Amino acid sequence: MNRPRQTNSTYNAHFLSHFFFCWQVRLLIKKRQNKFNEEDVVLSAKEHKSKRLGNKIENLWNSEEKSSKNPSLTRVLVKMFGFKVILYGILYCPADLAVCLLPPMFLRNLLDYFTPRQSSITKEDALFDGFIITLMFFLRALSFNIFLLKLTCLGMQFRIACSSLIYRKLLKMKSTTIQKISLGHIVNLLSNDVERFDRAVIYWNFLWIGPLKIVIAAYYLFITYGYTSIVGMLVPVLCLLIQLFHFKTLFALRLKVASKADSRIRILSDIINGIRSIKMFTWEKPFAKLVENARKEEMSEITKANFCRISSYACLDCYQKLSVFLCILIAVLNNESLTPQYVFALLIIYDTLRRTSQLWSSALINNSELMASLRRLQHFLLLDYEKSHIMSTLLEQSPAPVGTFVSKSEYQMNNDDQTFGVSLSNVTAKWDPKLSKSSLTDVTVTATSGKLVAVVGVAGGGKSTLLQVMLKEIPISSGNLGVTGSLSYAPQEPWVFPGTLRENIVFGEKMDNRKFQEVIKVCCLEHDISRFAYGDNTLVGEKGVERRTKSKSFFGESHLQRCRCVPFG
CATH class of the missing domain: 3.40.50.300 (P-loop containing nucleotide triphosphate hydrolases)
Structure with missing residues (x-):
């Protein structure tokens, strides 16, 4: 008997438990002891429920379609999640700025303590400075991980909401519109496009934190050490310009990669559906060549995109060293004395800016891919809208x-x-x-x-x-x-889904044994079902075929279709 799943661990965790991730200790210990099993998997959090997120984004999308001539999925997502994204960024920004500016300030005082013949800084002051420097990096590690966890969960909510909206759109879409959409396109939307939210959302706030941090750090260096210390800022500015160029390039490449992937998945789907005919006529090699060519075209675009990513990250490897070298070079040319306070402050600040630029670069790269995915998702969601909009225009005229x-x-x-x-x-x-x-x-x-x-x-x-x-x-x-009343419709294309005969007949409705037997009798299926060893619990496949070791029986799709057109319940 299945036990009820445990409540989510985060519900009963207090502030310190969240701050130090203590609520994960029990799971980590069980995993370490190899005692972690299915019963230890807790319930998902309420804010991650697909039904809740799906209802909310569906209402916002319906309102967007009614109120705007050009509905935008981006506006809907901003209304739904924008406040949380900005709030997390505002809470994290002061901690990030403190880690960038406070360690150089206290390090300068700490190094002054070791200057010969100085008496202004005592040993206690030096110990306090060292403690603050250590504390800042410790707090940065904690705040960054908490910030990363919250935004990762938020990215998952983006993905769940958009996936739910796609499923609901498919269920409500006109049959004429569905015929124009390939299975590969839908699979690519649900497997690749919505997955971009998981990687992009965590970097969004660095799009504005990065430039702000560079400006504040440059101002601090100029006030404290003069203009020679900000010459190294030419390197981060140049890197930002290169990242913007790669942003536009990756956006275009992402659209091409998605288009090639749709084509490849569509070809594979058609091959799988017609695999019997392909094997019968020995067409394996021609179709294998077709798939190989489709994959080569896709890999060609993926290679170009990867080259842009690699070149973006390569620019940041020499970031700190080149910036500090320029500052020291200008200081030497101006006959300024080089002190440990000056050099170590430059090393710490430019190293912090290097990490920030890496995050800013990742934000641009992932955001460019997400924008391409958003365009594809929005185009899919507006398929029926465009058709109804055309009809409304014609009716008005x-x-x-x-x-x-x-x-x-x-x-x-x-x-x-x-x-x-x-x-x-x-x-x-x-x-x-x-x-x-x-x-x-x-x-x-x-x-x-x-x-x-x-x-x-x-x-x-x-x-x-x-x-x-x-x-x-x-x-x-x-x-x-x-x-007036309800309609029951039996389409010309009968089908069954993998499951039992009973599940296919009841079709999601509440089971009523008396009504079920009545439907079986009306549809003349009593004799057919009696031939099966497991009766109405017999498993059927997508083609209505049930196989056993002793016999082979056929239960046609049209038989089940007759049952579904009888109102059940």
């Missing part, structure tokens, strides 16, 4: 009556017949709003509940279009559509 969906309450106010099922009045609709010719023109149909209505016509006459209009999968350009 058309003198014909605007098509509306009549709800049950509205219909009952205007009609006495309460047994109404589906009614279309002078409906005109088309699959693509850009087409001039309509698939349905002035169609009027009434189908009352409790009656069997058949629609007969030639191929391409609009039978499927009529059903799609009733399901609101195709927008109507004129006329009225009224639907």
Whole structure:
């Protein structure tokens, strides 16, 4: 019997436990002793729940679509997470600046203590200076790790929210739109594009902390040691300019890499779906060559992107040494004396700025890739929006009556017949709003509940279009559509998902054994199910095939489809 999972460890942790990461000690000890198992996995935090984040971002995205002519996913994410990102940056910035400026100040006093024939600094003052220097670096390590943990969790929330929004968009997307999207594109969005948030969010605040830190450090050096100490600032400024150039280059390369990856995944998906035919006709080598060429094109763009990253990081390796060398060179040329206080202060400050520039460089690189991913995610989310926007524009320009969906309450106010099922009045609709010719023109149909209505016509006459209009999968350009009650629809393409027969029939609804048996009887499946050793608990695959060692049985997808079109529950 499965035990209930434990509450998240962070809920009961106090401030010091969070500050020193003591809430992780129990897990680390169990892992060290090889006693960590599934029962020790705690529940996820409330703020990381997919349902909570998905509901919030979906509401914000729907509001963005209604209120803006050009909806932006970036604006939605800023509204949802912007305050937290800025708050973490504001809290971390003073600690980072203190670590940059305070150690050189106290180090200068500490070195003055060792100057011969000085009496202004006592031994106690020197010990205090050493203690402050040590404390600053200790606090920086703690504050940086806490800051990193919070932003890592926040990046995970970005990823979960966007993934949930993509799933919900897929479930609500029109069938005509889904047909235009490849499986590889969706897989790439969920596996590569949303993953960019995990690496980019933790560096966002360094985009403004880095330049601010360089300006404040330059001002401190100028006030304390004169203009010769800020000559080395030419190196970080030059590095920033190089990073900005790489930022634009990586943005373009990321789009190309994503496009090539979509193409490769689409080819692999098609090969896997048709692997039987490929093996039958011995087409392995031609298709292997096709995949190899697609991968070569993708790797070519990845190599270019990696070259930009390497060159960006290479510029920072000689950062500190070159900056200090320039400062000392100018000081010697001006016949200024070199003191330990001057040299060690330069070493500490420029070493701190080097680490800051590395973080700033990582922020630009990861942010350039994230911007490309955001563009792809936004384009996916706006697929149906663009279509509906075109339809709205056409309706505004058309003198014909605007098509509306009549709800049950509205219909009952205007009609006495309460047994109404589906009614279309002078409906005109088309699959693509850009087409001039309509698939349905002035169609009027009434189908009352409790009656069997058949629609007969030639191929391409609009039978499927009529059903799609009733399901609101195709927008109507004129006329009225009224639907009272719920609809049960059995599509022309039957399918099953991996699971038992019962799970495929119940299809997520609450199990009612009496109703279940009634549905089985109505659909004439009692004999078919009795042939299986495990009855309705028999596992079926994507093609409705169930295999056993003694026999091979076939349970068609259309059989299950008949059950689903019977209202269950």
